[in-house]
Amino acid sequence: MTKKVLILTGGGDCPGLNAVIRGIAKRARKEKDWEVYGSIEAFNGVLRDPQEIVKLTSKRTAGIHIKGGTILKTTNKANPIKYPVPQPDGSIKFEDRSAELVKKLKDLNFDAIINIGGDGSQKISKALYDQGIPIIGVPKTIDNDLAATDVTFGFQTAVQIATDSFDKLVTTAESHHRCMIMEVMGRDAGWIALHTAIAGGAEICLIPEIPYDIQKLVKRIALRYKNGRGFCNIVIAEGAKPKDGTVVSQKGEKGSEHVRLGGVAYQLAAQLKAAGCTAEIRETVLGHTQRGGTPVAFDRVLASLYGVKAFELVLEKKFGHMVSLINNQITSVSLEEATQGGRFIQKEDYLIQAAKGLGITFGD
Ligand code: F6P
Numbered sequence: 001m002t003k004k005v006l007i008l009t010g011g012g013d014c015p016g017l018n019a020v021i022r023g024i025a026k027r028a029r030k031e032k033d034w035e036v037y038g039s040i041e042a043f044n045g046v047l048r049d050p051q052e053i054v055k056l057t058s059k060r061t062a063g064i065h066i067k068g069g070t071i072l073k074t075t076n077k078a079n080p081i082k083y084p085v086p087q088p089d090g091s092i093k094f095e096d097r098s099a100e101l102v103k104k105l106k107d108l109n110f111d112a113i114i115n116i117g118g119d120g121s122q123k124i125s126k127a128l129y130d131q132g133i134p135i136i137g138v139p140k141t142i143d144n145d146l147a148a149t150d151v152t153f154g155f156q157t158a159v160q161i162a163t164d165s166f167d168k169l170v171t172t173a174e175s176h177h178r179c180m181i182m183e184v185m186g187r188d189a190g191w192i193a194l195h196t197a198i199a200g201g202a203e204i205c206l207i208p209e210i211p212y213d214i215q216k217l218v219k220r221i222a223l224r225y226k227n228g229r230g231f232c233n234i235v236i237a238e239g240a241k242p243k244d245g246t247v248v249s250q251k252g253e254k255g256s257e258h259v260r261l262g263g264v265a266y267q268l269a270a271q272l273k274a275a276g277c278t279a280e281i282r283e284t285v286l287g288h289t290q291r292g293g294t295p296v297a298f299d300r301v302l303a304s305l306y307g308v309k310a311f312e313l314v315l316e317k318k319f320g321h322m323v324s325l326i327n328n329q330i331t332s333v334s335l336e337e338a339t340q341g342g343r344f345i346q347k348e349d350y351l352i353q354a355a356k357g358l359g360i361t362f363g364d
Contacts, residue, residue, distance in 0.1 A: 023307020084255030212363025
């Protein structure tokens, strides 16, 4: 009898999502009795009336591993447990639609669901598994901050994009004797900032895990200048904040559970000036360029392996698990374990010590 697996992508997009989808589909096609489907825009494809569920034929998945984004579309406003419902007065009320979703999934007779997404999506996977849905998680985020996996796909692509931009800012900083501040993504963890700072050769790297002292930064920048000549390159993660300060954020869009970060580069420039920094400063916010475009080879490989493994977990009926990379081995962890906190940089990490050895200042 034919069996059916349903794939969906949730949360922010990330280079490598299509490679996971293709990996699952190709592995499933090796088993004669499996059909592969995709739900459009995370669980919205199932919840909507009419439903939007597409059959992932080989024509649909051929060659997609090199494409950025997700052929299944995505959203961060479809959490079935806290589903945003617009009210007549224009406000939003969050409703629990998980029981409705579980019923719809059961009526659709899927033998397995594969949910590709970040921490929020895997919490949803866990909640659905606890309600009897045969689900497997695949970890995704450019921020690389998920617990229970050493690396997430998309991270290397984001670091490469950030490093390429950083290299360009170095030459213009040098030409104009300027201090360039480059802001990268990294809501709670500074992995992209730290890797970019090491790869690019930054003087200063500011990350959410280490609140910075502005006076120390002013001193470090001054050391780079003699008689007004010199230059300095700073990488700052969007979630970085000064000691006793707060992150720069604005209200999220209607229906989003998160505040929007971004703009911390401008705050830092103002703080440096106010603290007596005399260097000419320019700010660059990379934003979503880090999430777009084609994945680098490493991410294509990791995402493809995650896809194949996810389907193998389906064959093993190892539901309630998430694929992961631990000590260079593709393996799996329970969703329970996968959803316990995140993976953050520790001050004692060798990466921090090595960065300091390279002369990078964190402002601590
Ligand atoms: O979680 C990944 C991330 O890239 C964060 O670093 C960033 O704050 C967020 O997504 C941006 O999300 P959105 O696309 O909703 O603006």
